[in-house]
Amino acid sequence: MLTVGVIGGMGPAATVDFLRRVIATTPATRDQDHLHLIIDNDPSVPDRTAAVTGDGPDPSPQLAAIAQRLEAAGAEILVMPCNAAHLFAQAITSAVQIPLINWPAEVVDEVKRAGFRRPGLLGTTGTLSAGLYQDAMKGAHLEPIVPTMQEQDALMDAIYGPQGVKTIGTKGSTAPSTLARVATNLSSRGADVAVVVCTDLSALEGLDQLELPVPLVNAAEVVARRTVALAYPEASST
Amino acid sequence: MLTVGVIGGMGPAATVDFLRRVIATTPATRDQDHLHLIIDNDPSVPDRTAAVTGDGPDPSPQLAAIAQRLEAAGAEILVMPCNAAHLFAQAITSAVQIPLINWPAEVVDEVKRAGFRRPGLLGTTGTLSAGLYQDAMKGAHLEPIVPTMQEQDALMDAIYGPQGVKTIGTKGSTAPSTLARVATNLSSRGADVAVVVCTDLSALEGLDQLELPVPLVNAAEVVARRTVALAYPEASST
Numbered sequence: 001m002l003t004v005g006v007i008g009g010m011g012p013a014a015t016v017d018f019l020r021r022v023i024a025t026t027p028a029t030r031d032q033d034h035l036h037l038i039i040d041n042d043p044s045v046p047d048r049t050a051a052v053t054g055d056g057p058d059p060s061p062q063l064a065a066i067a068q069r070l071e072a073a074g075a076e077i078l079v080m081p082c083n084a085a086h087l088f089a090q091a092i093t094s095a096v097q098i099p100l101i102n103w104p105a106e107v108v109d110e111v112k113r114a115g116f117r118r119p120g121l122l123g124t125t126g127t128l129s130a131g132l133y134q135d136a137m138k139g140a141h142l143e144p145i146v147p148t149m150q151e152q153d154a155l156m157d158a159i160y161g162p163q164g165v166k167t168i169g170t171k172g173s174t175a176p177s178t179l180a181r182v183a184t185n186l187s188s189r190g191a192d193v194a195v196v197v198c199t200d201l202s203a204l205e206g207l208d209q210l211e212l213p214v215p216l217v218n219a220a221e222v223v224a225r226r227t228v229a230l231a232y233p234e235a236s237s238t
Numbered sequence: 239m240l241t242v243g244v245i246g247g248m249g250p251a252a253t254v255d256f257l258r259r260v261i262a263t264t265p266a267t268r269d270q271d272h273l274h275l276i277i278d279n280d281p282s283v284p285d286r287t288a289a290v291t292g293d294g295p296d297p298s299p300q301l302a303a304i305a306q307r308l309e310a311a312g313a314e315i316l317v318m319p320c321n322a323a324h325l326f327a328q329a330i331t332s333a334v335q336i337p338l339i340n341w342p343a344e345v346v347d348e349v350k351r352a353g354f355r356r357p358g359l360l361g362t363t364g365t366l367s368a369g370l371y372q373d374a375m376k377g378a379h380l381e382p383i384v385p386t387m388q389e390q391d392a393l394m395d396a397i398y399g400p401q402g403v404k405t406i407g408t409k410g411s412t413a414p415s416t417l418a419r420v421a422t423n424l425s426s427r428g429a430d431v432a433v434v435v436c437t438d439l440s441a442l443e444g445l446d447q448l449e450l451p452v453p454l455v456n457a458a459e460v461v462a463r464r465t466v467a468l469a470y471p472e473a474s475s476t
Contacts, residue, residue: 011269012261016254019279023250029403031249034281040311041257043272073278073311165267 001035002231005075007066007092008041010048010082010199013169014220015041017203018081021224026232035231038073040066048084049126049156060091067092067100077101079227083133083197083219084126101230103223104136107195110222112140120145120191120214122179123198125156133197145191151182159200168200175201180210187213195219239273240469243313245304245330246279248286248320248437251407252458253279255441256319259462264470273469276311278304286322287364287394298329305330305338315339317465321371321435321457322364339468341461342374345433348460350378358383358429358452360417361436363394371435383429389420397438406438413439418448425451433457 004022008015019039028034045063050056063085067078078100080086086103093100111119121133121144128134128146137144147155158178161167168175179201183194195217196202202220210216242260246253257277266272283301288294301323305316317339318324324341331338349357359371359382366372366384375382385393396416399405406413417439421432433455434440440458448454 009269009272009274012264012266012272012275013258016257016261019257020251020254023254026250028250028281031247031283031285031404032281034247034250034279036247036281037250037277037279039275039277039279041272041275041277043266043270043274045269047269069311073307166269 002076003036003038003074004227004231005070005078006037006039007063007070007078007080008039009043010045010085011166012041012043014199014203015039015081018199018220018224021221022227025225025228035228038070038075040070042066048082048087049124052087052126052130059085060088063088064091064095067096071096071098077231079223081199081220083199084124087126087130087132101223101227103219104133106223106226107133107197107217107219108136108140108142111142111193111195111217114217116193118143118145118190118192119195120183120186120193122155122182122194122196122201124159125152127197128152145186145189147182147186151185154178155182169203175204176206176210179204180212183212193217240314241274241276241312242465242469243308243316244275244277245301245308245316245318246277247281248283248323249404250279250281252437252441253277253319256437256458256462259459260465263463263466273466276308276313278308280304286320286325287362290325290364290368297323298326301326302329302333305334309334309336315468317461319437319458321437322362325364325368325370339461339465341457342371344461344464345371345435345455345457346374346378346380349380349431349433349455354431356381356383356428356430357433358421358424358431360393360420360432360434360439362397363390365435366390383424383427385420385424389423392416393420407441413442414444414448417442418450421450421452431455
């Protein structure tokens with residue numbers, strides 16, 4: 001069984017949601033059957049979207065430092081519950097000897113395995129404007145569909161609120177209704193699946209109960225299951 | 239702001255519940271305002287109740303090793319979301335230079351601050367049979383009330399299920415109704431508050447909605463708030 005290092009804190013609630021998914025999907029009947037997870041929830045990592053849009057510092061040095069701390073602590077494989085941070089994955093993989101689970105690659109595999117062709121993407125402006133998922137999907141002969149700029153702004157406002165203060169997950173948050181509206185629009189423009197590629201959106205309570213015209217693939221759930229399969233190979237084959 | 243090391247995995251779902259409470263109670267508006275948490279979720283720690291009752295190995299060496307790994311990784315204060323494991327706290331505090339938050343002491347403080355006198359205890363057989371909370375409470379002139387052996391067996395069965403397979407938190411778990419029944423019995427024997435001193439019980443969905451004849455104090459919530467106050471002193475004073 002591999003010790004899993006989790007590069008966390010982006011944001012902290014999203015990390016907790018990801019851990020919950022990993023634990024729920026682990027085929028354990030006793031505490032002692034669970035995975036050894038070491039989680040570094042370091043909030044000093046600069047905002048990823050701000051870095052992509054040129055409005056903030058590069059998070060690469062902090063991400064590399066966390067990865068190195070986790071490797072030094074005994075991690076044998078790394079996973080990072082933040083989609084946008086994968087834009088800086090190169091800084092991590094070149095700083096350590098252990099592998100980093102590749103979220104876009106895992107999500108593309110799942111979308112293809114499920115037989116979808118035109119995934120509609122729901123993520124932050126950083127992730128989408130840099131083409132992180134679009135590039136991986138086009139390389140796999142999928143046809144990604146992204147929100148309009150207006151839809152994207154509405155989605156970011158629903159995550160962050162008017163003053164850049166994260167309001168997602170709080171009472172009265174407009175994130176669920178905004179996500180449903182944008183997913184419906186993506187479907188009307190041809191998407192055959194809505195793919196959530198933002199861990200803050202993945203953590204939304206009631207996400208699986210939203211009424212959408214197309215199925216939903218949640219990147220955090222896909223990668224949580226994959227993390228267990230990779231770290232705990234005997235269990236996943238049963 | 240202090241870096242908090244979390245000695246986790248006892249059980250993993252209880253650790254996630256505790257992290258969720260820490261994050262929810264942190265006065266943060268951006269990811270960057272949150273605490274730096276390093277969590278070592280090591281499932282190799284032997285069962286605590288089994289160690290106390292003489293049916294299993296001593297978890298002290300593993301607990302000390304986790305604490306040392308967290309200190310080496312940069313933790314400045316330790317917290318351990320497992321009540322029974324505090325029976326082995328001495329092994330931790332003598333292995334590291336950094337402080338370990340003392341759950342029984344924090345819970346006693348909260349019970350006294352709220353004006354209760356006769357706390358009814360809901361915890362595992364390991365925690366209760368070793369007198370961990372009773373000793374701390376009697377030292378503070380409180381009069382703890384514990385379940386009968388029959389009630390205690392019912393509570394353990396509700397947590398672990400018939401074959402020692404943890405069933406708490408699963409669909410159809412009898413833990414909520416058993417907890418409510420035992421708390422009601424404790425109240426009828428004079429308890430003026432029900433104190434949950436098992437992190438698996440603390441993590442029960444709907445715990446705060448249970449209809450009980452007395453108020454409920456949840457050790458995990460008390461210590462989560464205290465963790466934030468200790469690690470993040472400026473925020474807690476606002």
